[in-house]
Amino acid sequence: MSKLDSKIPAGPLADKWKNHKDHMNLVSPNNRDKIDIIVVGTGLAGGSAAATLAEQGYNVKAFCYQDSPRRAHSIAAQGGINAAKNYQGDGDSTYRLFYDTIKGGDYRSREANVYRLAEVSASIIDQCVAQGVPFGREYGGQLDNRSFGGVQVKRTFYAKGQTGQQLLLGAYSAVSRQIGKGRIKMYNRHEMLDLVIVDGKARGIIARNLVTGEIERHSAHAVVIASGGYGNVYFLSTNAMGSNVSAAWKIHKKGAYFANPCYVQIHPTCIPVHGTAQSKLTLMSESLRNSGRIWVPKNIEDAVAIREGKLRPENIAQENRDYYLERRYPAFGNLVPRDVASRAAKERCDAGYGIENNDTHEGVYLDFSTEIQKKGKEAAIEKNIHNPTDQQIYDLGKAWIEEKYGNLFVMYEKITADNPYVTPMKIYPAVHYTMGGVWVDYNLQSTIPGCFVIGEANFSDHGANRLGASALMQGLADGYFVLPYTIADYLSADIRTGEIPTNSPAFDAAEKEIKDKVNFFMTNNGKHSVDYFHKKLGHIMWNKVGMGRTPEGLQEAIKEIEEVRKEFWADVRVPGDANGMNMELEKAFRVADFLELGQLMAKDALAREESCGGHFRWDHATPEGEAERDDENFKYVAAWEYQGDDINQETMHKEDLIYENIEVKTRSYK
């Protein structure tokens, strides 16, 4: 029997959330301190949830693997956060944000969830401003907005190029306030290694204290997983080095379904790979596409000359540049959604026009010269400078760019030693965000009762492609405004349960399993480091489960990953001691999970015989090379059920996606 009940409330779309809230069970304030909640992860999703739950009066135990909640991966988000405030009066509304998100996600997300996201988005901005988040403002004192790829309104709020940082510090300050009050007990440098289920309900976790090495038991009435995305399965990605899938994967192995694992977003504007020692990729905010034009040389000889260092891009005349996004997608130009922009870059580089000087030739230009000219002329008029010189125009334009994106330009120069005000930036797509994740119902509950999943770790809101600036929105929506309501409905049955003991057989068994695994790693004495296997996995994933997929490639990937998995368990070497800090041991646990997930991703990608969003199958493309979706047969969420060690045996459950309020159309940005 399938457990996939999405629990979408009845009634008109615009009233669903309100009606649901009106009818859910509550836990009265005097009963809330009888209830413990574990929150794994303190990024935007987990941090906002922990703070809100603590404020409501529950006892919250929060965990993160870093030394402080302030360092969660959310801190790295640059560009901004969406909200349907319509402050710019350009026709934005809840419905339009909902519509853009569904369309941007290639009609593979759940209508009711997305509508709710759009509905609560406006409150997020109010909340954050009240917390002291210093969003960008106009001279009149009001909030400023910019626009992001895939939409035609300005609804993105930002704090310079550090929006994620400021939102996370806002959530962290709310968490800090509750820690100070003794309402949140914070476990820094702790990693969740398993979920404990008692009588069919999530009742606790096993965690490793990363400083002492101790394996600890923690119990609660409910467990919230907010552990972020799994892009690091590719080894090279824009994710923080520690980002991992372990918490989500462990609950999957305990019965939570894993949905749409093959939906991975490849971000179009990252700094290209420089060499074999590279450990991670750096994103250049997508907001740059508002001011930059993307091109490669029109003539292949020029591309070759650039690669050989014989020609500078500044010296290629306008007419010899191929602004391929503007050429192919005149309506959206450089602002097409990420999957479209990424594929177009790959197409040009595969055709031989890439400009990066390495084996792969992977790289295209992001050029600010047009914008510098335009803004320089505008500024000259504003400053009453008649007949400005070229230098004056350049200086004024540069000042404008500096004000808007200065920190990104500095960062780029530090990494590449190139000055992007003069020479166009080199960019190439890189693995960025994972739209797949643990399957959850409308209440954000997984298929394990009492185990909730929020933020990037769940699958629900972005479909097959995520529009820019909407991950931050989802994380905070889930944490501040959705989960705190829906979890109460579940917990209302638990007010008489009392504290959950940690000396039960379920805790014994879970702890033993982890201790055995620690012993295995410490004594295996193999030949290769953990990274050796991770890089191997990453290589397979990027080449065969990356931007363009074929059935043959996916079949090969499944087999090859299985071989790497076997080799890993036979031959991994983890030096050092388990009774103290051991970062190699931490990595070993994470990579073991990535290996299993990688195989499932390939399996999911093979089963989805269509192209949509981040999932592009070469055997399902139009003659012009655009993605060809198959709504007839694939308008569903693929939710995988674990069936033991052999990942090939996982079974798929389908949740049909029903669009009642939106017409499913071919996505076109032409």
Add this chain to the structure above:
Amino acid sequence: MSAQKGLNLTLKIWRQKNNKTKGQFETYKISDVSTDSSFLEMLDMLNENLINEGQEAIAFDHDCREGICGMCSLYINGRPHGPDTGITTCQLHMRMFKDGETIHIEPWRSAAFPIIKDLVVDRSAFDRVMAAGGFISVNTSGNTLDANAILVPKEDADNAMDAAACIGCGACVATCKNGAASLFVGAKVSQFALLPQGRVEAKRRVLNMVKAMDEEGFGNCSNTGACEVECPKGISLEVIARMNREYFSASLDQG
């Protein structure tokens, strides 16, 4: 790559098993380091070599590797975050070093940041200072005012943003001869002091945070300015001046 050079380096690295044992410098050689690599990628390479030789990898803190999480630390050749300015260790690139150079790598050293292992220190004192008042006491209920109902002059918002850019890395503490945390605390106090939302409880906030800072064992600020020089986010000494003003006016009120 054509421009790439392979550096051969000698590394003197602080090794310490845990905070109960004594540590010492160990010497390592590494060759053929690309000048395009980051400093942490160079350490990854060294660790890979060590593991292949059956030795224990060197522990160091890092996560985002984009200069924003504040997790990486490292005292390199006598300077927090190394010889370049305005960046964190993860953004330091090997092109800053010369072939044949000897590089000294140590953890942050400060009474308030005890060593956990090798190059990793415990910076949770910063979290405790934050829990003492580094916030605006607003409930996360979603029933707040419309965001545009609070007008903030652009200059104030920009200045608040500049102060809020602190990543909590602790370089300011590590470089200070007194081990003071004034730049970190001053940054947070300033962010809120500049915004209307934060004014209501400004007095309470600064008194509590400064008290917590003293209790955590951070030293006194003697306005030497080393912190400003080493701060990767360009937090300026003005934030300390602002914190002091806030503190004195709050203490006077209290007195």
